[in-house]
Amino acid sequence: xxxxxxxxxxxxxxxxxxxxxxxxxxxxxxxxxxxxxxxxxxxxxxxxxxxxxxxxxxxxxxxxxxxxxxxxxxxxxxxxxxxxxxxxxxxxxxxxxxxxxxxxxxxxxxxxxxxxxxxxxxxxxxxxxxxxxxxxxxxxxxxxxxxxxxxxxxxxxxxxxxxxxxxxxxxxxxxxxxxxxxxxxxxxxxxxxxxxxxxxxxxxxxxxxxxxxxxxxxxxxxxxxxxxxxxxxxxxxxxxxxxxxxxxxxxxxxxxxxxxxxxxxxxxxxxx
Amino acid sequence: xxxxxxxxxxxxxxxxxxxxxxxxxxxxxxxxxxxxxxxxxxxxxxxxxxxxxxxxxxxxxxxxxxxxxxxxxxxxxxxxxxxxxxxxxxxxxxxxxxxxxxxxxxxxxxxxxxxxxxxxxxxxxxxxxxxxxxxxxxxxxxxxxxxxxxxxxxxxxxxxxxxxxxxxxxxxxxxxxxxxxxxxxxxxxxxxxxxxxxxxxxxxxxxxxxxxxxxxxxxxxxxxxxxxxxxxxxxxxxxxxxxxxxxxxxxxxxxxxxxxxxxxxxxxxxxxxxxxxxxxxxxxxxxxxxxxxxxxxxxxxxxxxxxxxxxxxxxxxxxxxxxxxxxx
Numbered sequence: 001x002x003x004x005x006x007x008x009x010x011x012x013x014x015x016x017x018x019x020x021x022x023x024x025x026x027x028x029x030x031x032x033x034x035x036x037x038x039x040x041x042x043x044x045x046x047x048x049x050x051x052x053x054x055x056x057x058x059x060x061x062x063x064x065x066x067x068x069x070x071x072x073x074x075x076x077x078x079x080x081x082x083x084x085x086x087x088x089x090x091x092x093x094x095x096x097x098x099x100x101x102x103x104x105x106x107x108x109x110x111x112x113x114x115x116x117x118x119x120x121x122x123x124x125x126x127x128x129x130x131x132x133x134x135x136x137x138x139x140x141x142x143x144x145x146x147x148x149x150x151x152x153x154x155x156x157x158x159x160x161x162x163x164x165x166x167x168x169x170x171x172x173x174x175x176x177x178x179x180x181x182x183x184x185x186x187x188x189x190x191x192x193x194x195x196x197x198x199x200x201x202x203x204x205x206x207x208x209x210x211x212x213x214x215x216x217x218x219x220x221x222x223x224x225x226x227x228x229x230x231x232x233x234x235x236x237x238x239x240x241x242x243x244x245x246x247x248x249x250x251x252x253x254x255x256x257x258x259x260x261x262x263x264x265x266x267x268x269x270x271x272x
Numbered sequence: 273x274x275x276x277x278x279x280x281x282x283x284x285x286x287x288x289x290x291x292x293x294x295x296x297x298x299x300x301x302x303x304x305x306x307x308x309x310x311x312x313x314x315x316x317x318x319x320x321x322x323x324x325x326x327x328x329x330x331x332x333x334x335x336x337x338x339x340x341x342x343x344x345x346x347x348x349x350x351x352x353x354x355x356x357x358x359x360x361x362x363x364x365x366x367x368x369x370x371x372x373x374x375x376x377x378x379x380x381x382x383x384x385x386x387x388x389x390x391x392x393x394x395x396x397x398x399x400x401x402x403x404x405x406x407x408x409x410x411x412x413x414x415x416x417x418x419x420x421x422x423x424x425x426x427x428x429x430x431x432x433x434x435x436x437x438x439x440x441x442x443x444x445x446x447x448x449x450x451x452x453x454x455x456x457x458x459x460x461x462x463x464x465x466x467x468x469x470x471x472x473x474x475x476x477x478x479x480x481x482x483x484x485x486x487x488x489x490x491x492x493x494x495x496x497x498x499x500x501x502x503x504x505x506x507x508x509x510x511x512x513x514x515x516x517x518x519x520x521x522x523x524x525x526x527x528x529x530x531x532x533x534x535x536x537x538x539x540x541x542x543x544x545x546x547x548x549x550x551x552x553x554x555x556x557x558x559x560x561x562x563x564x565x566x567x568x569x570x571x572x573x574x575x576x577x578x579x580x581x582x583x584x585x586x587x588x589x590x591x592x593x594x595x596x597x598x599x600x
Binding site for chain 2: 066068087088089090092093097098099100104105106107108109113116117118120122124125126127129130131133135139162164165178179181182
């Protein structure tokens, strides 16, 4: 059940019930403006995909939004709370969790341990409580939740294997399960389909739509495969040279001349 | 040649005070390096803090228990001061800065301007009399045959191996808790751990401080046993011995550092005794004389370590599966 859309496909336009709002975000690498986003809103409960040619600044924008990099200018708010100057771990605690383009499985931890690590409220993670005890009840509760997630992502029989022994696709699934364990409001997936075989892609897509429809999460994801993007997105944001050049429902963006220009080069029209 | 005598002497070394102190040192380093993945090459500085904290406190008229607290506290503080600027660095840079910091501390302690506090190169002696006054063992020699210790050795050994046991239990409890899971996750991937809402820096700092406190207790034991502290004892070689022990025994295991220390000091002593006797029997002809015993022993220890790394990279009790994952 996709969310309702009242938003007009205008670059930097307002949206009903935005969960994430970005204002004047600029990140420079030397003389290069890697990210230069004047205004961007992400509507709650939608799947928003971030597209754009290589080097458009998609991953940089992800890094900035999640505190893994600091912008030179700008501000952004999650659920109305400002995130400027907040470190990456604190961003996750406030409800925005990301995955990585190059999957980061915690290789020498078991699969179940990987997922348990995502639990946001384990008192035993504090040194003194870890030492004195009194965390086992919470651990058992978390374990139930983690096992249910593993089951959902088809990793149950791998629970006691080292995460490093999983295949590339299984690692993507594990990373998603781990992120869900944090129970975030917004989940950001950086190229979840990269290097995954077509059969698994179908399952991953199903999982992503479930994040929206069953878990009621907001999903923002970076993807290169246009078929995937057009198939599951409620809203598409196209970046080029760090700026948003087009946004709107998939069909709107795919037919936007600015997007075609960005992908194919701006001279294609002139030379014709 | 009396190989039996060499064997017994090596066994005495393997359970002696030095082996116990290095086991402690290795337990501390294992928490930092094995579990948290911190490449701390200045571990010897925490031993030095422990030893000097005790020596200086007693030298100034304080009681020994206070000296022990000062020593451990100084090591924890060192971890904090060293950690805040360096833990944001990548692993190899952390190694460079920590080894430099440990050397700076040693050179500062031995410099003449530090003499009022540390007595510079002359060191501090005779600060552990209160400890030996508590010795519950009556004078005499304990053990069987050639495997004997005097009551003084036995007292220090009792204390050091008790500390080894307690530290190992402490580390086990920490590592098996959710805290330990986060620490291991930090070792695997800092960004992934941070993306799940864990304050990576804080966990690294805690591991550095706790490992430092355990290291300090190793320094305290060594200082008590020698009744002497001297800055030039605390050279980087001690850190490297400790690394050797951790890796030999099995990094990221609870008993690995202990077994590693026992094995390391057994091997060390055995080779020394064996080569020394072999030389005096003229086994090597004129090729190796008695002054070369030390270097030859080191070379053989090196060969042994290479063989260990080739055939058993996980150490004595480490998990081969984990090592293979790391190699990918």
